[in-house]
Amino acid sequence: MSEKTKFDTSLSSSRQWIVVAAILATGMVGGALILRPATKPSQAQAQQAGHTESHAHGDGEHHGESPAPEKAHQDADQHQDGEHHEGEAKKPAQAVSPKTEEAGHGDKEEEGHVKLSPVQAKAAGIVVVQADAASIRKEMVLSGEIRFxxxxxxxxxxxxxxxxxxxHAQLGxxxxxxxxxxxxxxAAVSDQRSELQTAQKRLSLARTTYDRERKLWEERISAEQDYQQARASLQEAEIAVANASQKLASIGAGAGGGGAGGFSRYELRAPLAGVVVEKHLTVGESVAENTASFTISDMSSVxxxxNVSAPQLPFVRVGSPVTVRATAFDSSAEGRVAYVGALIGEQTRTAxxxxxxxxxxGVWRPGLFVDVKVLAEESQVPIAVDAKAIQxxxxxxxxxxxxxxxxxxxxxVQVGRSDGRLVEIKSGxxxxxxxxxxxSFMLKAEMGKASAEHAH
Structure with missing residues (x-):
């Protein structure tokens, strides 16, 4: 065999291997397209397929200036003479054109934005209202105590x-x-009643004498001097009776005289309707005129x-509305300041x-500690929101x-004054x-999770 024949045989064998490699590469790309029909191959995958074909050429030629897939693929039915059919090679390149955006990366969410459907928002308990004008109240809380x-x-x-x-009356x-x-x-009451009774008898005698002397004087039988003396005695007896009666009335005792105890019986009676809150009497006990026996209070009002410190005094005025809340249990009441002291105590420095x-x-019992919330001032603002909405x-x-x-x-937003319930919005x-x-707290948490995921 001549040298020329050997060379032709060797060249034909090399071309056959190139054709086989090209067919295998095209089959691999076609299989990938069949398995993933809904998704275009990424640019990195297309480049990898192009490089595979490029390495499959045995003649060492570099095909094209770019590793783009449309220039890297060859026709599966490449001819023996090594011709390059560009028209047929472009078809698979168009099929594997890469997506311009990176695969698997969705649209980037706007910062500070939380996506929720109406159903999700309702399940999360989100309530939407309108910002509107409101009244901001400045209040002070003072410690107090319930008293009679x-x-x-x-x-x-x-x-x-x-x-x-x-x-006859018991505590409570x-x-x-x-x-x-x-x-x-x-015994003192007995003496005063005896004095009254004596004065009443003297008054009766003096009145009888006066009536007789007046009749005799009118008939010109007795002298006028006797008549005038009888009249003076009657007036003195009347004064004595009135004096004795007033003494008994001043201690709350009547004329008495009958029933158990006689003249010495003295009755203690309730001066007003109410509840017996204190009792210091027992049977057989000796008492003085100033012994505290009973305390009765009308508990329908307390x-x-x-105590108000000096800096707080300008805001606590007579007539100011207040809310009184018990510290021991859940109870509150509305009222108004009825009195503010004019002097500041030397020791406490409060009024x-x-x-x-x-x-x-009867809920408010004396001795109960309370918090007194005083409305110091109230101002109207054009825009306010609920304090829970601020994050x-x-x-x-x-x-x-x-x-x-x-x-x-x-x-x-830019916030302004607040009363703990509403917050003024100056801008935003x-x-x-x-x-x-x-x-709003749940939305804040969701926004924080989204920021953390983007950071990673």
């Missing part, structure tokens, strides 16, 4: 010395005005007393103040979540604009 209404409280004392004969009992509380046997509270159910995701700027077409967006929201009142 001194205008409706009576401290009952015997006003005469004696010994307790019987007790509700009594009516004039009801019998206790009976005291008193006082809430508090006393009190609030009159209606107490029809600070970064710990600095205040934001309010506002609804969008597909969720909610954190909107930076318009009057009537919708905002998230309930559920």
């Amino acid at each position: 209404d001194e205008d409706r409280t009576a401290h009952v004392v015997p006003r005469v010395p004696g010994v307790v004969a019987s007790v 009992e509700r009594v009516a005005k004039g009801q019998l509380l206790a009976v005291v046997q008193s 006082w809430a007393e508090m 006393p103040a009190r609030v009159a509270l209606a107490n029809p159910q 600070q995701p970064d710990g600095k700027e205040s934001v309010v979540f506002v609804p969008t077409d597909d969720g909610y967006k954190a909107q930076v 929201l318009k009057a009537g604009q919708a905002y998230v009142r309930d559920g």
Whole structure:
């Protein structure tokens, strides 16, 4: 065999291997396209297939200036003579054209935006309301204590010395005005009643004498001097009776004389209707005229007393509305400041103040500690939102979540005055604009999770 024949045979063998490699590469690309019909191959995959074909050429030629797939692939039915059919090679390149965006990477969410459907928002408890004008109230909380209404409280004392004969009212009992509380046997009362009785008898005698002398003088039988003397005696007897009666009335005792105890019986009666809150009498006990026997208070009204420091005095005025809340249990009542002291105590450096509270159910008991919330001032603001709506995701700027077409967006706002319930908005929201009142904390948490995922 000649050298020329050997060369032709070797060249034909090399071309056959190139054709086989090209067919295998084209088959691999076609299989990938069949298995993934819905997704275009990425640019990296197309480049890898192009490089595979490029390495499959045995003649060492470099085909094309770019590793793009449309220039790298060859026709599967390449001819023996090594011709390059460009028209046929472009078809598979168009089929594997890469997607311009990176595979698997969705649209980047806007920062501060949380996507939620209406169903998800309802499940999360999100409530949207409108920002509107409101009244911002500045309030102060003072510590106080419930006390008896001194205008409706009576401290009952015997006003005469004696010994307790019987007790008719018990501690905690509700009594009516004039009801019998206790009976005291008193010698002083007996003496005063005896004095009254003596004066009454003298008055009777003096009146009889006066009537006789007046008749005799009119008949010209006796002298006028006797008539004038009888009239003077009658007037003196009348004065003595009135004096003795007033003495008994001043101690709350009547003429007496009948029943058990006679002249010495002295009755203690309730000066007003109320509850017996204190009782210090027992049968057989000796009492003085100033012994504290009973304390009766009308509990339908009580006082809430508090101490006001000097800086707080300008805001606590008579007539200011207040809210009194018990510290021991859940109960509150509305009232007004009834009194503010004119002097500041030397030791406490505070002024006393009190609030009159209606107490029809007897809930407010003397000695109970309370918090008194005083309305110091009230101002109207054009835009205000609920305090729960204000969030600070970064710990600095205040934001309010506002609804969008597909969720909610954190909107930076500048806040002003607040009373703990409402917050003034100086900028960032318009009057009537919708905002998230309930559920803003959940949106803040979701926004924080989204920021953390983007950071990673």
